[in-house]
Amino acid sequence: MPSLARATTLLLLAALTLTGCTPSPAVSPSASASPSVSPTPTPTPTPTPTPDPLAGMSLEDKVGQMFMVGTSVEGVDPTTLAAVADDHVGGVFLxxxxxxxxxxxxxxxxxxxxxxxxxxxELWVATDQEGGTVQVLSGPxxxxxxxxxEQGQRADGDLRASxxxxxxxxxxxxxxxxxxxxxxxxxxxxxxxxxxxxGQLAREYGYDGATVAAKAGAFAAGMRDGGVLPTLKHFPGLGHVDDNTDYSMSVTDDVVTPDGADVGVYSAVLPQGPAIVMLSTAIYTLIDPRSPAAFSPAVVSVLRxxxxxxxxxxxxxxxxxxxVEGFSPGDRxxxxxxxxxxxLLVSADPSVYPEMRDAVRSRAQADPAFAEKVDAAVTRILAQKASMP
Structure with missing residues (x-):
């Protein structure tokens, strides 16, 4: 009875339509699975540009930052005060x-x-506060x-605390x-x-590299603990010379090598924390027999x-x-x-500072490679200053 069946089907569909329950069409099992959603691509973040520490600095300002100029502890030296106010020098030395x-x-x-x-x-204010015969500041x-x-006889922890x-x-x-x-x-x-x-001034912490590294490291760490930036000196070493560079010419070392114990002290201590390194002005025949260390790219290369x-x-x-008296102030x-x-430390006689400043400025204006050295130096100085508490 096909006609009767067809009629029954039509009546059923009509009833469902009236109740709002239209049957869903049959779907295959694969079609019933949730559709895959493509992940939304994450945008690549735009790198934040690193600020240029030299931005806005004139050449005069850069050159100024490269000088530390001396003043007597007995009063303000007018040349040094003008260097701070007008040339924005990096530091003063008492x-x-x-x-x-x-x-x-x-x-x-x-x-x-x-x-x-x-x-x-920030202005660096420095002095020589080693101890013994080399202590600039005393009193209340x-x-x-x-x-x-004497410091070298103390335990490392005690020396650091002192x-x-x-x-x-x-x-x-x-x-x-x-x-x-x-x-x-x-x-x-x-x-x-x-x-x-x-040695004559009892400035040594000991008589071998390991002892000197331990005690100098403890002293440097204590300075940092106290809020002061230490300076290790006199790279690559003045422990073997028989004259003082302050009072003699042609002071020469025939002992220090690039990989010896004297340089090893710095390799041991410098990774321990922030510090400045001071180069001596002696001549080191086993590194560079032609130039004082402060004028020698070869000696600086050992440090770097x-x-x-x-x-x-x-x-x-x-x-x-x-x-260094054999060189003009500008050449130095x-x-x-x-x-x-x-x-550049111009500590004992600030009167030569203007000539030195002018020489560096003029050379940087005329020599792009020299100007790059100035930029690199000032970048390191500003980074060190920015990291100080």
Missing amino acids: HGRSDAGAEATAGLVGQFTGAVAPGRP GFDAIPSAV AAAWGRQLAQAGVNMNLAPVADVVTSPDTAQSNPPI DTVGFDGVVTCDDLSAADQ ATRAVEAGIDL
Whole structure:
């Protein structure tokens, strides 16, 4: 009865339509699975450009940052104050001896920091606060610091704690960099008296590389604990010379090698934390027999490539040391920059600073390769300053 069946089907469909329950068409099992959804592609983030630390700096400002100029602890040197206010030099160095105490030192320092215009890089204020015969600042608020020979008898932890206290005293007086510790290796107590710059003054921490590294490292760590940036000196070593570069010419070392114990001290200590490295002005015949270390790309290369140091490199005084008297002040400055020195120390005689500044500026204007060295030096200086607490 096909007609009856057809009629029944039509009646059923009509009823379903009236109730809103239209049957779903039959689907195959594969069609009933949820449709796959293509993932929304994640946009590649646009890298944030690294700010150029030299942006907006004039050549004059860059050159200024490369100098640390001295002033007597007895009062403000007008040349140095003008260098801070007008040339925006990177730092000042307090030289001489003062027993006036921390409060008086802070007042002196404040005259220089107060001359730094808003928005300018922080001013480094440095001195030589090693201990023993080499302690610039004393009096109320400053401990009497024992010599390095005496410090070397202390346990590393005790020495670090003492250095932290000495560092805090400097920081409270406005000093944020110490040109210490001495990292020179003197061969033995018997030879110390034949070594004028270090041994005769009891500036050595010990008589082998491992001891010097341990004690100089503890002193440097304590300075950082106290809020002061340490400076290891005098790379690659003054522990074997028989004259003092401050008072003699043609001071020469025939012992230090690029891979010996003297350089090894720096390889051990520098990875421990932020520090500056000071190059000596002696001549090292086994590295570069032609030039004082501060004027030698070969010596700087040992520090950069063998030791692996990428921080700020400074040098011993270029203003009045007899070792560099054979070069004009302008030549001293340009030779040091050419070699790879970042921060030029003009500590004992600030009167030669203008000639040095002008020489570096003129060379940078005329020589693009030299200008690149200036940029690299200032970039390292600003990065170190930015990382200080």
